[in-house]
């Protein structure tokens with residue numbers, strides 16, 4: 001029986017399943033990610049880009065600066081201390097850029113299959 005509907009253990013919360021379980025796990029992972037001091041500069045830089053876009057100080061182009069594909073490009077920071085200095089890259093180029101060995105400390109440098 002997926003849930004304790006018979007009430008044998010009323011002190012236990014109902015077991016979470018499916019999309020609600022996934023939603024809560026993702027929310028907790030996101031909370032932990034945001035709480036990590038190593039991610040503070042990264043998060044501040046992303047927020048600054050969002051503010052700059054909203055105020056018209058930055059304009060998102062309609063394609064990737066590296067491969068030229070038409071897309072909604074992501075803002076790549078080579079230095080989180082200069083949050084408005086961004087390079088607009090498609091998802092694939094952005095992830096490739098972060099896997100390069102010259103990625104700055106604190107930046108994503110995940111290899112395929114590696115967990116954060």
Ligand SMILES: [Zn+2]
Nearest residue numbers: 064067090093
């Ligand atoms: Zn690209």
